[in-house]
Each structure stands twice: as structure tokens, then as C-alpha cells.
Amino acid sequence: METRSWWQKLKNNSMARFGATVLIIFYIAVIFADFVAPYDPLAQQPNGSLLPPTQIYWRGADRWRGAEREFIGPHVYPTIQGPIDLDTGRQEIEVDYSRPAPIRLFVRGSEYRLFELSIPIITSLSFDGEITMREQDIFPGIPSDLHLFGTVGPASPNAIAADPTIGEATEGEDAPEAVSISPAYINLLGTDNAARDVLSRLIYGGRISLSIGLIGIAISFPLGLLVGGISGYFGGWIDSVLMRLVEVIMTIPSLYLLVALGVILPPELNSSERFLLIILIISFVGWAGLARVIRGEVLSIKERTFVQASRSMGGRSLHIITRHILPQTATYVIIAATLSIPSYIVAEAVLSLIGLGIQEPDPSWGNMLSAGTNASILVLNPWLVWPPAALIVITVLSFNLLGDGLRDALDPRSLQER
Incomplete structure (x- = not known):
């Protein structure tokens, strides 16, 4: 029986490599946006509004x-x-x-x-x-x-x-x-x-759009994994209390919550601070759905032989949950994470449309895409719409391709091949 590392399997997946390469290029470009972008994203060119792409x-x-x-x-x-x-x-x-x-x-x-x-x-x-x-x-x-x-x-x-x-x-x-x-x-x-130069605004705007998903899952996923793991492993009254809390949180309408937050946030916050605060709050609410799914996974995993063996050898409950049970949910967690990151990027575009996201003159892919709500822009100035739309589509596709590759590589049932 030949054991292949997950890293080797991931490298052999051409689509996952493509997705990872695109994301690496995007993240390097936005991290060094000051150097890569040809102009300041807020700089205005004299008599240069709505110019088409420059002919070289x-x-x-x-x-x-x-x-x-x-x-x-x-x-x-x-x-x-x-x-x-x-x-x-x-x-x-x-x-x-x-x-x-x-x-x-x-x-x-x-x-x-x-x-x-x-x-x-x-x-x-x-x-x-x-x-x-x-x-x-x-x-x-x-x-x-x-x-x-x-x-x-x-x-x-x-x-x-x-x-x-x-x-x-x-x-x-x-x-x-x-x-x-x-x-x-x-x-x-x-x-x-x-x-203002559209390319420079796209590069700088990627700092916001590409970091939104990472911040979101960094907050919501650890909470969902821990609460779902504890609820499914211990059961009883702990399970009942935690699941009732999860159900209450899931009933909160996200759109109305966002509108309420937009009203009560201090007006002196700039658009980046305002949107970051909203993402933090929404992430603390968004873990509930993940917790329910993880609870169901843990209920079936905790009765398996390796978990029973660890318990009989004196393993502590928290050690069993974090080292034996939760890793078995890696396939679902990876899929959920790769789908959640693009959803945060799309959510940023929606929030910008209703006035709760990044506001002008600060750039983001979302508020740049909002120019598409004007029909005349779509017909006369399409270069204002298709670049941010294309970047959002490519980023979402790249995350999904990378997620599929990681799912296949990290699936415990496929780590060993004859």
C-alpha cells in the first residue's frame, strides 16, 4: 500500500494549481498595490473623465x-x-x-x-x-x-x-x-x-475585496467548529442549550441587521473602518449554520472505533474533539470555507449598492461594480463595469478550484491508494 501525501496530490491537480496561482498573483498585487499600481487611486487626471482604455x-x-x-x-x-x-x-x-x-x-x-x-x-x-x-x-x-x-x-x-x-x-x-x-x-x-485610473483603483480595491473573506472565515469558522463539536460530542442538556442558541441566531434577518448597524455606527468612522466593523459583527452571527452541520458530523463520528479507543485510553474530551473528531470534518469545512470566501466578496458588492460598504472615493470591487446600475454606462462606458465583474468571477472560480483540489487531497478516505 503506497501512501501519498496530500501535498503531492494537490500538486498533481492542474485545476487546483491554476486556482492557487491566480490567487497568489492577485494577493501579491494587492499587497504591493502601492508599487504595482501606476497611479494613486484618488488622483484625478485633468480633463480625463470617462476616457476609454489608452491605445499603445x-x-x-x-x-x-x-x-x-x-x-x-x-x-x-x-x-x-x-x-x-x-x-x-x-x-x-x-x-x-x-x-x-x-x-x-x-x-x-x-x-x-x-x-x-x-x-x-x-x-x-x-x-x-x-x-x-x-x-x-x-x-x-x-x-x-x-x-x-x-x-x-x-x-x-x-x-x-x-x-x-x-x-x-x-x-x-x-x-x-x-x-x-x-x-x-x-x-x-x-x-x-x-x-481616476480604473486599473489603479482595481488594484487598491482588491485589498478590501480579497481580505473580506479571510477576515470572515477567521472569525466564524473557529466558533462554528468549536460550538458544533462540543454540542455533538457531549449531547444532553449542553446540546440542547447550544442548539437553541444557534437557532435563535439563525433567525436574525441579515439584511435588516445590516441596515440597523448602518444607522447606529458612529458617523466619524471612515468607510473602511465602518465596513470592517460590519464584517466582524456579521461573522460573529454567521457561524451558526456551520455549527449545526458540524454537530451532525460529530454525532456520527464520535461512535467510531478510533474515538472509542482514545476515550478508553484516558483521552480528555477536548483533546478527542480537537485531535480526532474535528479533523474528520475537514472535507466539509474546506468546501464551506472556499464557498464562504467568495460569498463575502459578493456580499461586499451588495452592501456597497445599499450604501453600507466601501464608499467613494475609497475603491473596492463592489462599489466599482455599482456603476453597472446605470444603463448608459453599460452601453457607452463598458470598461467601468467588466473589469471588476471579471475579477470577482475569476476570484470566485479560483477559490472553488482550489477548494475542490484541497477536498480531494485532504479527504481521509483518499490519502491511501493501493
Whole structure:
């Protein structure tokens, strides 16, 4: 009989590996959002509201003067909102093709503090491609301004580019004034109605949306496991008292409770503190359903031979519950946990719609998705809706794939194969 470790079985499951890889990438991105995001999520771009995703050019495109240019590498042009077409309702955009701005990795942008500490030594690429070393104090308060990617420049008005390798220009040939005074931004997912970069808000918003489920299960699952295990193992009056308490908690309507909490919470709390407090309270209520299921599992497990043997050898009740009985419920607990984390993410979106979640201007996937309630946004500005919706769907699917893999790997009946 060959014994295979659960870790080996999990690695052999390609779908579980895919789910775990996606989640690792997501969590790394949101943890280091200050570095990964190209812009501050609250920064507004001048004349840049509701811009579509920025088009990236590889060859010079000086359409303003009609000249063709050679390959100059990835770059973008200053873009602002233009007039609205009264016939179609679509907003025209104005592009200054005379001022290309190169796209570079490891560029300097808005200041931030990573984990409230600055990075001691930063290695980056300068604008001319040379490696530079920048030393900073590690004490809080010293900001860092290095971002993963962004644009270099653009040049000042009346100049052609921030990079001398990009074409030639004649002084005095000004681009249209409204465009030339605007810098070039790279908005890979466009901008919202407040002229903020959608990609940056998605990355920062993931901190809230991806941490909600972890906080929820970290509170509700230990309570549900412990109460359900004690109730099912001891039975009698302990079981009756605990189950009556569980039934009372399960009768509390969650929506009305949320509305009541939204009214009584102190108004001076910011949206993140307010929502975190709501999640904490709801988690203390949400363990009841898990406790009932665990109680039923324990009732059947406690009569098995290995439990009776441990009891006859003098094992204490708490030791038997935590070391022998509850581990046997791992299959159900893993499934419940992987389904609960996505449910918290979806709940955050619902709470934002009714005004109890993260509120503007702070970003989260939920309040960004609420833009979809406007029919004109769905038709004219779909880039405001599909990115947060896609991230929620991908995250939920990844958790489910990982949960299925863990269920198969940790199932006690499948740990041994002939």
C-alpha cells in the first residue's frame, strides 16, 4: 500500500494549481498595490473623465501633421475628453499626436509608503536606461515613489517628446492648446467619471475585496467548529442549550441587521473602518449554520472505533474533539470555507449598492461594480463595469478550484491508494 501525501496530490491537480496561482498573483498585487499600481487611486487626471482604455503605439503616429514615423517603441499620447456627439451620445476624445510619451518599467510617480516604511535601497532604471541606486531611511514618514510601470514625460508644451529618440519637431508648431497642456497618462482600463485610473483603483480595491473573506472565515469558522463539536460530542442538556442558541441566531434577518448597524455606527468612522466593523459583527452571527452541520458530523463520528479507543485510553474530551473528531470534518469545512470566501466578496458588492460598504472615493470591487446600475454606462462606458465583474468571477472560480483540489487531497478516505 503506497501512501501519498496530500501535498503531492494537490500538486498533481492542474485545476487546483491554476486556482492557487491566480490567487497568489492577485494577493501579491494587492499587497504591493502601492508599487504595482501606476497611479494613486484618488488622483484625478485633468480633463480625463470617462476616457476609454489608452491605445499603445509602437510607431510614431503624428496624425496632426500627417507625417509617418519609424518604429520608436511603446508609447502613448496626451489624451483628454472632447465634446459629446449629440446624435450618438458618445464622447469624443482629443489626442495630441505631436507629443509621444514612452512607456517604461520602474518609473517614478506619486509618493507612497509601503507598509508604512520606506524601502532602504531601491534599484531602478533611470530615464536614460542606466541603473541607479537610491538610498532611503527605513523609518516611517519617508515616502517612496517607484512604480512598476508608467510613462516617461511627456515634454512641456511646444516640444515634441520627453525622449530624444522620438522623432523630430519644429519649435513653434504647437498642438491644439487644450491637449498640449495635458500630460500623457497610460490608462490600460480607461478612467472613471471622476477622471481616476480604473486599473489603479482595481488594484487598491482588491485589498478590501480579497481580505473580506479571510477576515470572515477567521472569525466564524473557529466558533462554528468549536460550538458544533462540543454540542455533538457531549449531547444532553449542553446540546440542547447550544442548539437553541444557534437557532435563535439563525433567525436574525441579515439584511435588516445590516441596515440597523448602518444607522447606529458612529458617523466619524471612515468607510473602511465602518465596513470592517460590519464584517466582524456579521461573522460573529454567521457561524451558526456551520455549527449545526458540524454537530451532525460529530454525532456520527464520535461512535467510531478510533474515538472509542482514545476515550478508553484516558483521552480528555477536548483533546478527542480537537485531535480526532474535528479533523474528520475537514472535507466539509474546506468546501464551506472556499464557498464562504467568495460569498463575502459578493456580499461586499451588495452592501456597497445599499450604501453600507466601501464608499467613494475609497475603491473596492463592489462599489466599482455599482456603476453597472446605470444603463448608459453599460452601453457607452463598458470598461467601468467588466473589469471588476471579471475579477470577482475569476476570484470566485479560483477559490472553488482550489477548494475542490484541497477536498480531494485532504479527504481521509483518499490519502491511501493501493
